[in-house]
Amino acid sequence: MLLRRRGPWTEEEDMQLVCTVSMLGDRRWDFIAQVSGLNRSGKSCRLRWVNYLHPGLKRGRMSPQEESLVIKLHARWGNRWSRIARFMPGRTDNEIKNYWRTHMRKKAQDRDIGLLSPTAASPTTTYQSPCLLLADTSPDNGIDSAHTTHNNNACSCLTRTLIRSTHQTVIDGLPMDQILLKEVNTTLPALLGIQEPNDEACNNNTPYSPPTTEIWCHAPEMFWNMGDQEINQDADSTIWLW
DNA sequence: AAGATTTTCAACCGCTATCAG
DNA sequence: CCTGATAGCGGTTGAAAATCT
Secondary structure, eight states, X not given: OOOOOOSSOOHHHHHXXXXXXXXXXXXXXXXXHHHHOXXXXXXXXXXXXXXXXXXXXXXXXXXXXXXXXXXXHHHHHSSOHHHHHHTSTTOOHHHHHHHIIIIIHHHXXXXXXXXXXXXXXXXXXXXXXXXXXXXXXXXXXSOOHHHHXXXXXXXXXXXXXXXXXXXXXXXXXXXXXXXXXXXXXXXXXXXXXXXXXXXXXXXXXXOOOSOOTTHHHHXXXXXXXXXXXXXXXXXXXXXXXX
C-alpha cells in the first residue's frame, strides 16, 4: 500500500500543487493529487490550497473591523466557520476558527476574572494591513523573469485548452482523465523546471516557513475566483447585519 | 542565556452532504 | 432507491514560534 506523505508542505510541493490546480482547476482533488506527482491525499491538497495557497487569501492580523464582524457573525451562526468565512473575503474558515479559539477564549477568560477594563478591551494597535499573496516580480526576488514569462505563457495556454475541454467527458475516444494526465505529465515537469518527478523532494521532510509569494511567479493568469457571486447573494440576503 | 510555558496556526481526522451512475 | 466517489465542514492535534521566568 502506498504510504502517503504527511506533515508540513515544502515549497516545491506548493509549486507543484499551484501549477496543477492552475491547469485543472480546484475540483477533483484526488485526481489533482494523483497527476501532480505529489504523494499526498486529495484531501490534503485541497486543504493546502484552500487554507494557504489560494491567491485571494489575506494574511496577517485581523483588523478591528474584521474582529467585530467575527463577533457579530458568530453571535448569529455560532461555530459555522465556513459560513462566517463567506462574509470575510480573504479569510478562511480555519483561520477564523483559530482566531476565535485563541483571541476570544482569552478575552472570555480575562472577562471572567475581571481583568477586562474598557482600555484592555480596545482593539490591538499593532494591526498591519493584510498582505495579499501576489507575485513579487521585482528583479531582486531571485526569480528569472524571462523564465517566469515563459512559464506563465505556457501555463496559460495549456490552462485555456484544458478548461475548455474539462467540460467534455471524452475527446477522441479517450477518457478526460487520461487526456489531462497526459498533458500534465508532459507539461508540469517543464513548468517546474524539473526533468522527472523528484523523489528526493517528496521524501524531504524539511518544512519551510511563510507564504511563498514566488510561487505565483510560476503560476498562470488566475482563472479562479473566490466564488464572489455566491458571497454576494448571501450578503444580499442578510444585509440586515450591517 | 537557557529552560519553561504559552500561543499560534497548519494540518489532520472523522463525519456528513451532495451528486453521478 | 442504492452505492461509491468527492467535497466540505467542524473539532482536534501538535510542532514551531513567541513570551515569560
